[in-house]
Amino acid sequence: MKINFKNSEFEDIYKVGNVIKDRDGCVYLIVEEEELGYTVVNLTNNEIYEDYxxxxxxxxxxxxEGQALVNAKLTIL
Structure with a gap:
């Protein structure tokens, strides 16, 4: 995974497909689930959050506070 950190406006950070880094070092992906709404996947430990x-x-x-948008390139093998 290639990661570049980028500062962004708050409203631009939380969109489907965006990767976010938290202060604690965890990296998250925001996804849209078919018929279930939205969720967050923790790419650091493979944990999936509740549906919204x-x-x-x-x-x-x-x-x-402290979350930042990440420019990430994910490669799935």
């Missing part, structure tokens, strides 16, 4: 009906619900529960 809307992106606003996801942001309310998941977003915190």
């Amino acid at each position: 009906d809307t992106m606003q619900d996801l942001i309310y529960d998941f977003a915190k």
Whole structure:
């Protein structure tokens, strides 16, 4: 995985397909699930968070200060 860190406006960070790095070093991917809404996948430990009906619900529960948008290239083998 190739990662480049990038500062961005808060509203630009939380979109489907974006990769986010937290202060604790964990890296997350925001995904849209068919018929279930949205969720967050922790790419550091393969943990999947709960489902959220809307992106606003996801942001309310998941977003915190110190998170940053990451320019990541994922290669799946």
